[in-house]
Amino acid sequence: MSAAELPGFSTSRFRAEREADWIAFDLLLTRLEKKGAAALTSDELLQLPILYRATLSSLSIARATSLDKALLDHLEALSIRGYFLVYGVRETRLSRIRRFFRYDWPAAVRALWKETLIIALIITLGVATSYSLVASNPEWYYNFVPEEMSGGRDPHATVEFLRSTLGHGKEAAADEQQSGLHVFATYLFTHNSQVSILSFALGFAFGVPTMMLEYYQGIGLGAMLALFAGKGLGVDFGGWLFIHGTTELFAAALSGAAGLRIGAAVVFPGARGRLEAASDAGRTAGKVMVGVILMLLVAGVLEGFGRQLITDTMLRYAIGTVMLLVWLAYYYIPRREDVA
Amino acid sequence: MTAAQNAKLRTAQAKKIREFVTPEGVDLQLRIASSGLRLGALIVDLTAITVTLFIFNLLVDWIGHATPRDVTFVIWMLGAFILRTFWFIGFELSSRAATPGKRMMGIRVVARDGGRLTADAVVARNLIRELELFLPLMMLGVGAAEDMVSGWTILAGVIWSLTLSLFLLFNRDRMRMGDLIAGTWVVMAARVKLDSDIAAAAEAGAIRFADAELAVYGIYELQELERILRGRDPRAMREVADTIRAKIGRPVAEEDDVFLLSYYRQLKARLERGLLFGKRREDKYASE
Numbered sequence: 001m002s003a004a005e006l007p008g009f010s011t012s013r014f015r016a017e018r019e020a021d022w023i024a025f026d027l028l029l030t031r032l033e034k035k036g037a038a039a040l041t042s043d044e045l046l047q048l049p050i051l052y053r054a055t056l057s058s059l060s061i062a063r064a065t066s067l068d069k070a071l072l073d074h075l076e077a078l079s080i081r082g083y084f085l086v087y088g089v090r091e092t093r094l095s096r097i098r099r100f101f102r103y104d105w106p107a108a109v110r111a112l113w114k115e116t117l118i119i120a121l122i123i124t125l126g127v128a129t130s131y132s133l134v135a136s137n138p139e140w141y142y143n144f145v146p147e148e149m150s151g152g153r154d155p156h157a158t159v160e161f162l163r164s165t166l167g168h169g170k171e172a173a174a175d176e177q178q179s180g181l182h183v184f185a186t187y188l189f190t191h192n193s194q195v196s197i198l199s200f201a202l203g204f205a206f207g208v209p210t211m212m213l214e215y216y217q218g219i220g221l222g223a224m225l226a227l228f229a230g231k232g233l234g235v236d237f238g239g240w241l242f243i244h245g246t247t248e249l250f251a252a253a254l255s256g257a258a259g260l261r262i263g264a265a266v267v268f269p270g271a272r273g274r275l276e277a278a279s280d281a282g283r284t285a286g287k288v289m290v291g292v293i294l295m296l297l298v299a300g301v302l303e304g305f306g307r308q309l310i311t312d313t314m315l316r317y318a319i320g321t322v323m324l325l326v327w328l329a330y331y332y333i334p335r336r337e338d339v340a
Numbered sequence: 341m342t343a344a345q346n347a348k349l350r351t352a353q354a355k356k357i358r359e360f361v362t363p364e365g366v367d368l369q370l371r372i373a374s375s376g377l378r379l380g381a382l383i384v385d386l387t388a389i390t391v392t393l394f395i396f397n398l399l400v401d402w403i404g405h406a407t408p409r410d411v412t413f414v415i416w417m418l419g420a421f422i423l424r425t426f427w428f429i430g431f432e433l434s435s436r437a438a439t440p441g442k443r444m445m446g447i448r449v450v451a452r453d454g455g456r457l458t459a460d461a462v463v464a465r466n467l468i469r470e471l472e473l474f475l476p477l478m479m480l481g482v483g484a485a486e487d488m489v490s491g492w493t494i495l496a497g498v499i500w501s502l503t504l505s506l507f508l509l510f511n512r513d514r515m516r517m518g519d520l521i522a523g524t525w526v527v528m529a530a531r532v533k534l535d536s537d538i539a540a541a542a543e544a545g546a547i548r549f550a551d552a553e554l555a556v557y558g559i560y561e562l563q564e565l566e567r568i569l570r571g572r573d574p575r576a577m578r579e580v581a582d583t584i585r586a587k588i589g590r591p592v593a594e595e596d597d598v599f600l601l602s603y604y605r606q607l608k609a610r611l612e613r614g615l616l617f618g619k620r621r622e623d624k625y626a627s628e
Binding site: 023065193194286 | 362363364366368369370413414417418421425435436437448450452456457458459460461462463464465467468470471517520521522523529530531532533534535537559562563566567570608611612615616
C-alpha cells in the first residue's frame with residue numbers, strides 16, 4: 001500500500017463534517033462571555049448544551065484518531081471555555097446578590113459565633129489592660145497610642161481641647177472642616193479596613209497574629225478611654241465613640257473571627273484533609289469579610305456625617321445602640337431557611 | 341536529544357497537567373498557569389489600577405479646575421483602597437473569571453474541586469492578596485520610616501512576609517496562599533484559533549516516500565514538524581528539511597516547503613492509520 005493513500009476514516013473528512021458546529025459554539029460562547037445570558041435568544045440557549053456536547057465528543061474522537069496539533073489544541077480550549085460557561089453560571093448576578101444578603105451573609109456570621117465571642121473577649125481584655133494601666137499612671141499612655149494617631153489628645157492636653165476634639169458645638173465642627181477632617185476620616189476608613197483585612201488574612205498562621213492584632217486594637221481604645229475618663233469626659237467620649245463604634249468594633253471582631261476560623265481549620269482539620277478544611281473555612285470567612293467591608297463603610301458614613309451633624313451625646317448613644325441592635329437582629333434572629 | 345532527556349521533558353510538561361473530568365466523562369486536562377504568567381497578569385492589573393486612578397484624578401482636577409491638595413490625597417487613598425480591593429474581586433466574579441491582566445495572559449481562576457467558582461472563594465482569595473502583596477511592602481516602608489526597630493527585626497519581617505508572597509513557588513500546583521484558602525486554581529484558558537488544516541489540500545506534484553522512510557519518526561516529531569510548517573520561517577524549514585533528508589538519505593532535490601509538506605502529510609497519514617489500529621508511537625525512540 002502506498003503511503004499517500006488515504007485510510008477509510010480521514011481526519012480531514014472528520015473536520016469538514018463537524019467544523020460548522022465548533023464555529024457556531026465558539027460564536028455563542030464569545031457572545032455569552034461578552035454580554036451574558038441576556039444576549040442569547042431562548043433558541044440559542046437551548047442549542048448551547050447540544051453544541052457543547054458535540055464539541056466534547058469531537059474532542060474525544062480527535063484525541064483518539066487525529067494528530068493535528070492545531071486541531072486538538074483548538075478543541076481542548078473550546079471545550080474548557082464551554083465547560084466553565086455551561087456548568088459555571090447557574091444564577092444571575094442579581095439573585096446571587098439577593099441570596100447573599102438574605103441568607104448567606106447572616107448564616108456565615110452565625111457560623112462564627114464562637115470565634116466572634118473569643119475575639120470580643122480579647123478586645124475587651126485589651127481595653128481593660130490599657131485602661132487600668134493608664135488610669136493608675138497616665139505616662140503609660142504614650143506607650144499605647146502613637147503620636148500621629150493621637151493628634152494632640154494626650155495626658156497633657158487641657159479639658160477644653162479634649163472636649164473640642166469630640167466635636168461639640170458648631171465652632172468645633174467648622175474648625176474640624178478646615179483642619180482637613182475628611183482627609184483624616186478617609187485615612188481612618190482605609191486604615192481600619194486594612195487592619196480588618198490583615199487580621200483576617202493573618203488568621204492562617206494558626207490565628208495567633210490575628211489575636212495579637214485585635215488585642216492591640218483594644219489597647220489603643222482603652223488608653224483613650226482612660227484619658228478622657230480621667231478628665232471627666234468619659235460619658236461624652238463614650239457617645240463620640242458609640243455612634244460609629246458599635247458598627248466598627250463589631251466589624252473588627254467579625255474579621256478577627258473569620259481569621260481565627262481559618263487558623264483553627266489549619267490546626268484542627270478534623271476528619272477532612274487539611275487543605276479541604278482550610279478551603280471550607282476560607283469560603284465561610286470570605287462571606288463574612290464581604291459583610292465586614294460593608295459594615296466598615298456604614299461605620300465610615302456614621303463617623304463622617306453622623307458625628308458631624310449630631311452633637312448631642314445622648315442621641316449619639318441612641319444611634320449607636322440602635323445600630324448594634326440592628327446588626328444583632330440581622331445576624332442572629334433565626335430565619336425560615338434555617339429550618340428547611 | 342537522547343531518549344531519557346526527551347522523556348524528562350515530556351514528564352515535566354505533564355506535571356503541569358491536571359486531570360479534570362467533566363460530568364460527560366471527558367478529561368479536559370487543565371494546565372496549571374506558570375508563575376511567570378501570573379506575575380505578568382499582576383503587573384498589568386496594578387498598572388491598569390494606577391492609570392485609572394491617575395485619569396480619575398485628572399478628571400476631577402479638570403472639573404474642579406484648581407482643587408485643593410487634600411482632595412487629590414483623598415482620591416488616591418480611597419481610590420487605591422477601593423480599586424485594589426474590588427478590581428480583582430469584581431473581574432473574577434464575571435463569567436470569564438479573570439481580571440484584564442489574566443485575560444491578556446490567557447489564564448483564569450477555577451474551583452479546585454471542579455465545581456462552580458463561588459463569590460466567597462473569589463473574595464477570600466483576593467483579600468489574602470493584601471497580605472501577600474502589601475505586607476512585604478509595608479514592612480519595608482515601616483523599616484525605612486522608623487529606625488527604632490533594629491535592622492534584624494525588619495529583615496526577619498521582610499523574609500517572613502516574602503515566604504508568604506513566594507508561597508506559590510514552593511508547591512506543585514502553583515497555589516498562592518489565597519488559592520489555598522479559597523480552594524481555587526489558576527489554569528490556562530487561552531483561546532486557540534482553529535488554523536487551516538495543512539494536510540487537507542490536494543497533493544499536486546507530491547513526492548512519494550517509501551514506508552521505511554516514514555517509519556523513522558513518531559508523534560512527537562510529527563507535531564514539531566507541524567509547528568515548523570505553521571511558523572513559515574524559511575531558515576527553520578531549511579534546517580529541519582536538511583535533518584530529515586540526512587536521516588532518510590535523500591539528496592537535496594526539491595524546494596524545502598514542498599518536501600516538508602509532502603513528508604508531513606504522508607507521515608501523518610501513516611501515524612493516524614496506526615492510531616486506528618490502536619498503535620500509538622510517541623516519538624522516534626519508541627518501537628513500532
